[in-house]
Amino acid sequence: MKRRMVALACASALVLAACGTKGGGSEEGAEGAGGVKAGVGVTDTEITLGVMTDQTGPFKNLSTGITHGNELWVKDFNAAGGVCGRKVKLEIVDHGYKADTAKTLYPQIEPKVLGFVQVVGSPIMAALGGDLEADQVTTTPASWSSELLGNPYVMIVGTTYDVEMIDGLSYLQEEGMIKDGDTIGHIYIDGEYGANGLRGSKAYAKEHNLKLREVKITSSDNDLTNIITGFKGQGVKAIALTTTPTQTGSAAAAAKALGLNVPILGNNPTFDPLLHDSPAAGALDNLYVVASSVPVAADIPKAKEVASKYKEAGFTEPPNAGVPYGYAVAEVWGAVLEKACENKDMTREGIHKALQETTSAQTGDLVAPLDFSKPGAPATRQVYVAKPDASVEGGMDYVKPLFEAEEAKAYKAPHEQ
Amino acid sequence: MSEASVTDRSTVEEPARAPVPASRRDIGWWARKAMWLALLIVLLALPLYLEAQWLKAGQYVMVGAVGAIGLTLLTGQAGQLSLGHAFFLLVGATSYTVLSAPTDEERVIGFGIDPALSLVGAVLITAVLGLAFAPVAARLRGIYLGVASLSLVFLGLYFGQAAEELTGGTSTGRSPATFELFGFPFSNEGDLEILNVPIRQTERVWYLFLALLVIAFLLARGAVKGRIGRSWRAVRDNEASAAVMGVGVGRTKAGVFAVSSAYAGLAGVMTVLWFDILKPDESEFGTYGINVSIAYLAMIIIGGLGSVPGALVGAFIVNGLPQALALYSTQAGWSTGTGEGAFTPILISSFVYGAAIILVVLFEPGGLAAIGRRIAGRLSGTQRGKETTQ
Numbered sequence: 181m182k183r184r185m186v187a188l189a190c191a192s193a194l195v196l197a198a199c200g201t202k203g204g205g206s207e208e209g210a211e212g213a214g215g216v217k218a219g220v221g222v223t224d225t226e227i228t229l230g231v232m233t234d235q236t237g238p239f240k241n242l243s244t245g246i247t248h249g250n251e252l253w254v255k256d257f258n259a260a261g262g263v264c265g266r267k268v269k270l271e272i273v274d275h276g277y278k279a280d281t282a283k284t285l286y287p288q289i290e291p292k293v294l295g296f297v298q299v300v301g302s303p304i305m306a307a308l309g310g311d312l313e314a315d316q317v318t319t320t321p322a323s324w325s326s327e328l329l330g331n332p333y334v335m336i337v338g339t340t341y342d343v344e345m346i347d348g349l350s351y352l353q354e355e356g357m358i359k360d361g362d363t364i365g366h367i368y369i370d371g372e373y374g375a376n377g378l379r380g381s382k383a384y385a386k387e388h389n390l391k392l393r394e395v396k397i398t399s400s401d402n403d404l405t406n407i408i409t410g411f412k413g414q415g416v417k418a419i420a421l422t423t424t425p426t427q428t429g430s431a432a433a434a435a436k437a438l439g440l441n442v443p444i445l446g447n448n449p450t451f452d453p454l455l456h457d458s459p460a461a462g463a464l465d466n467l468y469v470v471a472s473s474v475p476v477a478a479d480i481p482k483a484k485e486v487a488s489k490y491k492e493a494g495f496t497e498p499p500n501a502g503v504p505y506g507y508a509v510a511e512v513w514g515a516v517l518e519k520a521c522e523n524k525d526m527t528r529e530g531i532h533k534a535l536q537e538t539t540s541a542q543t544g545d546l547v548a549p550l551d552f553s554k555p556g557a558p559a560t561r562q563v564y565v566a567k568p569d570a571s572v573e574g575g576m577d578y579v580k581p582l583f584e585a586e587e588a589k590a591y592k593a594p595h596e597q
Numbered sequence: 598m599s600e601a602s603v604t605d606r607s608t609v610e611e612p613a614r615a616p617v618p619a620s621r622r623d624i625g626w627w628a629r630k631a632m633w634l635a636l637l638i639v640l641l642a643l644p645l646y647l648e649a650q651w652l653k654a655g656q657y658v659m660v661g662a663v664g665a666i667g668l669t670l671l672t673g674q675a676g677q678l679s680l681g682h683a684f685f686l687l688v689g690a691t692s693y694t695v696l697s698a699p700t701d702e703e704r705v706i707g708f709g710i711d712p713a714l715s716l717v718g719a720v721l722i723t724a725v726l727g728l729a730f731a732p733v734a735a736r737l738r739g740i741y742l743g744v745a746s747l748s749l750v751f752l753g754l755y756f757g758q759a760a761e762e763l764t765g766g767t768s769t770g771r772s773p774a775t776f777e778l779f780g781f782p783f784s785n786e787g788d789l790e791i792l793n794v795p796i797r798q799t800e801r802v803w804y805l806f807l808a809l810l811v812i813a814f815l816l817a818r819g820a821v822k823g824r825i826g827r828s829w830r831a832v833r834d835n836e837a838s839a840a841v842m843g844v845g846v847g848r849t850k851a852g853v854f855a856v857s858s859a860y861a862g863l864a865g866v867m868t869v870l871w872f873d874i875l876k877p878d879e880s881e882f883g884t885y886g887i888n889v890s891i892a893y894l895a896m897i898i899i900g901g902l903g904s905v906p907g908a909l910v911g912a913f914i915v916n917g918l919p920q921a922l923a924l925y926s927t928q929a930g931w932s933t934g935t936g937e938g939a940f941t942p943i944l945i946s947s948f949v950y951g952a953a954i955i956l957v958v959l960f961e962p963g964g965l966a967a968i969g970r971r972i973a974g975r976l977s978g979t980q981r982g983k984e985t986t987q
Contacts, residue, residue: 236943273927276943279884280657283872284920287799288650288927303883306770306876314785327769370758371879375768396758399880 216264219527221294227266227526229513230273230293232285234300237277242502243300246322247272249506250297252489257514264521270297279307290315295531297513298322298506302372316528318516318535320509324448325376329556330595335516335535337509338472338547340558341373341447343588345380345420347563348445348470350585353388357443358418363391365411367404367431368422370396377422377447379594387587402426408434419444425452428467429460436463443468451568452500453575464568468579472563473505473547475574482544508546515541548582556595561588625976640807644800645792652799653871654920659806660867661916665896665908666817667860672894673903674826675853676833677734678742680890681749685723685858687757687877687885689865692719694875695763697774705771706762712776720862727858731851750887757877757885770876773869776805783870806867813860817905820856829853892916895950899957901964910965914953919946 221228231250234243250270258267271292275282282304290311296319299305305321309331312319318333326340339347352358366381368374378394385392393414395407404423408431411419419435419442421428428450435444448471455464474483486507490499520526520534541550541559548562562582569577644652664682671677696715698707710718733745757764765771776783783805789796820826831839832849840846868884869875882888896915900907922942961967 235941273923274941274943275923276941278919278943279872279876280916281919281923281943284650284653284657285923285927286650287648287653288924302879303876306874307872310772310873325768369879371767372769375766398754 215524216521217525217527217530219294219530220290221292222266222526225266226269227263227517228269228271228293230271230289230296231298232273232275232282232289232296232300232304233298234277235274237275237301239277239300241497241500243298243322244497245500245502246298246300246506246509247502248490248493248495248497248499249486249503249508250510252486252493252503253507253510253514255493256489257510263514263517264526268517275301275304277301277304279303283307286311290317293317294526294528295319295513297510306372316532318528318531320513323372325372326379326558326593326595327372327376329558329593332555333532335512335552336559337505337512337543337550338448339560339563340593341376341422342380342383342593343558343561343591344447344470344472344563345377345422345445346384346588346591347561347583347585348447348468348565349381349384349388349418349420350587351468351470351565351580351583352418352443352445358390360388361390362417363393363415364418364420365393365395365407365414365416366420366422367395367397367407367427369399369424369427371399373447373449374422377420380591381420383591384587397423397427399424402430404431405434405437407431408438408440412438412440416440416442418442421446421450423450425450425455426458429455429458429463432463432467433460435466442466445470447471448473451566451576455568456570456575461570467568469566469568469576470563471566472560472582473501473508474545474564475501475504475566475576478504478574478576478578480545482546485544486546504546508543511543511546512538512541512550545582554596556597557593561585561591625973629973637811641804644796644803645794649799650924651921652803654917654924656799656803656806656867656871657920658913658917659810660864660871661893661896661912662810662909663813663867664861664864664893665900665912666813666905667857667864668893669897669900669903669905669908670817670820670829670860671853671857673897673901674821674833675829675850676738677850677853678739679746679854679857680743680887680894681730681746682857682861682893683885683887683889684746684749684753685727685861686865686868686889687753688726688858689719689723689862690869690875690885691757691760691764691865692722692862693866694765694771694773694869698771699774702771704762705765712774713778715774716776716863716866719866720859723862723865724855724859727861728851728855730858731847731854734850734854735847747887747890750885750890751881753885754878754881764877765875767877767879770874772874776802776870778805802870805870809863809867813863814905814909817860821903821905825852895954897964899950899953899964901966901969904964904966906969907964907966910969915950918949919943922946922949 231247233247234240254268254270262268271289273285273289275285286308295317299319300322302323305323305328312333313331316333318335320335320337321328324336324338324340326342328334328336358364366378368378381392393411393416404427419431421431421444428446432444444467446467446469448469451469455461474480483504486504487499490503516531516534516538519537520530523530523534535552539551539553548560550559552559562584564578564582565580566576566578568575664686668679668682671679693715695706696708696710696718697712698705700707700709734742737745758767783798783801785797828844828849831842831844832846836846878884878886892915896911897908899914900911922945926942957964
């Protein structure tokens with residue numbers, strides 16, 4: 181019996197040794213159809229773009245919206261004939277917001293795709309950053325931290341959290357809500373998102389001699405009453421938030437209850453239309469949100485078009501801000517692909533070059549015009565300012581169209597050269 | 598998890614007799630040795646056949662196996678429940694990164710020590726920290742100790758955020774130095790081929806992890822079989838009678854905490870090498886969070902408390918299964934749509950491992966190790982079912 185086992189074990193080892201090994205490599209830059217150099221993820225008829233998203237984890241809703249936005253664009257783009265005689269196809273994988281799963285899935289999906297149109301999650305981006313750089317894969321993260329721009333292959337569609345903050349504070353100052361030398365409070369979630377927002381408010385405070393009161397929280401702290409009470413005692417003239425929508429609601433409600441009647445400024449992820457149905461609904465009148473991309477029901481022709489296409493497509497989930505953003509990102513990818521096609525170079529290197537030559541990517545105002553020619557710098561420094569308004573579709577009303585503050589123009593992002 | 602189940606005598610029993618002299622070693626002993634050898638040969642050959650993503654998943658199982666061996670010694674052999682395992686992973690990860698990083702980085706501290714020495718240093722530092730927790734461990738037992746050690750995870754969360762010069766901060770983290778052994782880099786540098794297979798970073802790291810795992814495994818087996826293991830089990834089963842037999846209870850508890858922490862530290866170093874980055878968690882769930890502590894507990898329960906080979910199997914199920922399912926389903930093209938209610942592999946794997954725990958606890962409290970022992974006993978016809986260590 182035992183001998184049989186031993187024999188079996190040895191035999192299996194021998195069988196393994198007898199099978200062919202996995203040798204062989206991939207070729208890059210072969211001449212393909214239409215005289216175009218084709219690289220990884222490009223055949224004579226198809227271009228494959230990767231999506232590493234979160235369908236089961238904490239960012240399921242937003243990620244699903246972005247994915248649907250990507251899908252809508254692919255349908256439109258292919259209907260219009262694609263690029264270089266090739267159609268675009270998406271390769272979608274779910275990592276459930278787990279960095280370990282993403283790290284394992286990456287070597288599987290990487291040889292199939294030309295670039296990534298979507299990678300969700302800052303832990304995931306951090307884990308894959310080195311790989312993306314080594315494999316020269318141009319990637320759009322679903323995060324707007326300017327720290328990511330240290331990687332030359334990262335393309336951020338929209339402005340970054342730090343620039344949003346600077347633009348927003350300058351708007352408050354312009355409107356006479358704060359002045360030089362005032363005290364302002366900033367509540368931020370420790371991590372990629374919060375730290376980047378704080379970077380912006382620090383830069384602005386230095387310029388204008390503001391006293392900044394920083395309060396660090398984690399994403400699960402949902403009662404900010406104590407912090408707001410502290411702010412009241414310190415006599416803050418404005419509150420900046422780099423938080424989750426739930427936390428925004430808590431901060432706004434606490435300020436209202438305490439009679440702290442100061443403007444509250446939030447980065448783009450701080451607001452969700454669902455806040456209008458929350459207990460904090462009546463307390464949102466002091467909230468200003470800065471963003472470089474539009475909410476799902478914005479009064480812009482392109483946004484309306486995307487919204488109606490979403491309805492037609494028959495997706496079961498209610499649309500969110502991820503949808504127009506996902507569409508806009510893919511639109512920018514379209515512009516880069518066109519450029520690469522002009523250059524007759526559809527390799528990863530060609531895509532990277534094309535990205536740097538993309539100086540005015542237009543997304544029909546879904547996102548401010550983008551310029552990717554300066555490595556390490558945000559592609560735009562323009563933002564909208566919006567106020568919550570339950571009567572408008574999408575729950576937000578613009579109080580100021582796209583603009584760029586002087587301080588934002590002068591601001592040096594962490595990896596800017 | 599009650600104290601009773603941690604100190605349940607039925608899970609693992611002491612060796613029924615002294616090790617047999619070589620002359621009387623029966624055929625079963627040789628068969629088992631041959632099985633382990635065959636397994637090792639297969640593991641050595643795998644990088645020549647498997648694609649990079651499968652190797653990556655395999656490496657992750659090895660990381661889990663090293664950590665699980667440490668926890669099974671602590672919880673299974675010595676009866677000390679710990680929920681702080683993830684904290685020691687973070688300590689090991691940070692120590693390695695700080696020790697091995699170049700000295701001239703502007704934002705973070707580095708000592709520029711040789712990576713192999715840094716690895717040893719990181720394991721030692723973690724062991725010392727585990728020892729520092731001993732005064733707490735000596736005074737508490739069972740669930741109380743579990744909750745006390747849980748606080749370490751929150752300490753780790755705070756430390757990861759606050760000590761930016763060491764950890765690189767939650768915003769960006771920091772990159773560890775590439776591992777090198779006597780000048781041989783574990784990266785894509787240089788051309789090395791075996792049987793026409795280019796041996797690049799993934800393959801090299803596979804062999805590195807395999808070597809570390811084999812060392813960790815043999816040391817643990819040796820400890821369990823020897824005097825140390827007996828003192829651990831004595832403390833687990835009854836502290837009073839252990840003291841009567843001359844076992845220093847406090848010292849034994851401190852020692853096993855140090856050993857288990859050292860294992861977690863090594864798993865932490867491996868984690869950093871696997872991710873190519875040290876990034877402290879932004880919340881209590883993450884690479885070094887509560888979820889990881891619980892995953893390690895799940896591994897040793899599924900594998901069988903106190904069983905070293907069981908820890909390997911547990912790691913395979915808890916760390917390997919989600920990865921393998923995700924890879925396999927993508928490969929097989931089980932596209933489940935992109936919308937709500939998409940039944941993705943991630944979801945399936947959480948169900949599988951939840952079910953595995955429930956089934957083990959209900960039907961075989963001794964874990965898979967007990968089933969393995971029963972099968973081995975049936976095959977060899979002897980009373981081997983009584984062995985702790987097989």
